[in-house]
Amino acid sequence: MSRADVLVDADWAEAHLSDPKVVLIEVDEDVSAYDGGHIAGAIRLDWKTELQDQVRRDFVNKEQFEELLSQKGVGNDDTVVLYGGNNNWFAAYAYWYFKLYGHQDVKLLDGGRKKWELDGRALTADVPSRDKTSYTAQDQDLSIRAFRDETVAAIGVKNLVDVRSPDEFSGKLLAPAHLPQEQSQRAGHIPTAVNVPWSKAANDDGTFRSDEELAELYKEAGLDTSKQTIAYCRIGERSSHTWFALHELLGHKDVKNYDGSWTEYGSLVGVPVAKDV
Amino acid sequence: MAKESIVQGTVVKDGSPVGGAYVRLLDSSGEFTAEVQTSATGAFRFFAAPGDWTLRTLTSGGSTDTSAAAVLGAVVELTVEV
Numbered sequence: 001m002s003r004a005d006v007l008v009d010a011d012w013a014e015a016h017l018s019d020p021k022v023v024l025i026e027v028d029e030d031v032s033a034y035d036g037g038h039i040a041g042a043i044r045l046d047w048k049t050e051l052q053d054q055v056r057r058d059f060v061n062k063e064q065f066e067e068l069l070s071q072k073g074v075g076n077d078d079t080v081v082l083y084g085g086n087n088n089w090f091a092a093y094a095y096w097y098f099k100l101y102g103h104q105d106v107k108l109l110d111g112g113r114k115k116w117e118l119d120g121r122a123l124t125a126d127v128p129s130r131d132k133t134s135y136t137a138q139d140q141d142l143s144i145r146a147f148r149d150e151t152v153a154a155i156g157v158k159n160l161v162d163v164r165s166p167d168e169f170s171g172k173l174l175a176p177a178h179l180p181q182e183q184s185q186r187a188g189h190i191p192t193a194v195n196v197p198w199s200k201a202a203n204d205d206g207t208f209r210s211d212e213e214l215a216e217l218y219k220e221a222g223l224d225t226s227k228q229t230i231a232y233c234r235i236g237e238r239s240s241h242t243w244f245a246l247h248e249l250l251g252h253k254d255v256k257n258y259d260g261s262w263t264e265y266g267s268l269v270g271v272p273v274a275k276d277v
Numbered sequence: 278m279a280k281e282s283i284v285q286g287t288v289v290k291d292g293s294p295v296g297g298a299y300v301r302l303l304d305s306s307g308e309f310t311a312e313v314q315t316s317a318t319g320a321f322r323f324f325a326a327p328g329d330w331t332l333r334t335l336t337s338g339g340s341t342d343t344s345a346a347a348v349l350g351a352v353v354e355l356t357v358e359v
Contacts, residue, residue: 085314086312087312114299114335117297117337118299118335118336118337119337120337165308165309165310165311166304166308166310167304167310167326172326173324173326176310176311197308197309199308199309200309204301204333204335204340205335
């Protein structure tokens with residue numbers, strides 16, 4: 001696995017806009033962003049209504065994911081290129097999610113919507129239509145997904161990487177500073193976690209930093225590469241961004257994303273919490 | 278509101294609002310904290326902890342840094358010229 005296998009730049013995407021085997025998919029926190037304009041030919045995926053079970057807190061199951069991608073016209077052998085706003089947070093989340101269900105060829109558009117817009121590249125409001133497919137998903141690859149018990153057991157044992165902002169990590173804030181402050185019952189972080197904000201893995205324009213810079217970043221933070229790693233944030237989207245950097249770009253072998261993240265951990269009864277303020 | 282401090286404002290170019298600009302909130306050590314995109318009327322808003330912040334505004338024309346001081350229970354209003 002190398003950077004070129006998992007990350008494409010805007011020039012590559014532009015050159016493949018009419019490639020029938022390449023499916024561009026926009027995934028945003030603000031799902032209305034797509035309506036205002038998206039990359040030509042791109043379809044939309046709603047991380048909240050389409051990727052989550054609408055009753056329980058969990059993902060849609062394998063059959064629902066198969067039905068979803070079939071309806072969207074995504075084939076098993078298609079190259080899926082994901083992009084979105086918020087420095088690709090939700091696109092990285094979708095990338096991890098596609099990997100969870102075993103999609104072979106999935107890539108992220110480096111820099112996402114932001115880089116595309118800052119480059120002054122074209123967006124369109126035209127919604128493409130794709131023929132229905134018969135998509136087959138794999139069982140979830142749980143080697144990349146961490147649950148709460150495993151995360152509690154990882155305290156002091158595995159690398160725990162908290163990728164939220166410093167104020168969320170310390171316990172000063174419960175959510176990123178651009179969102180209303182609500183969510184978990186307690187503020188703080190998992191004891192022994194190191195704080196490497198996801199943003200340190202990205203440049204101002206939303207593209208990922210170089211492999212050398214990323215390796216240095218996590219080394220300086222004290223990540224022991226001989227240990228397994230669990231990344232978490234608030235709801236699992238920013239930690240997908242860091243999971244991508246560690247697992248897909250740097251090639252660390254055993255890295256999991258804890259999608260329950262702080263909204264689950266910070267509401268658990270009886271677990272240890274570290275708070276710095 | 279009494280428990281929050283808000284930094285908000287408008288991004289303008291030659292007196293006209295700039296929609297779709299990216300505004301990054303950096304803490305006093307230059308650490309990235311949050312980012313929003315301006316509305317069609319150029320507006321942005323952060324729930325920032327009290328203290329000194331830098332707003333870095335990105336447009337296709339480049340990048341502009343602006344200082345802001347957030348105060349508990351107050352709304353700080355800024356105009357960013359790009």
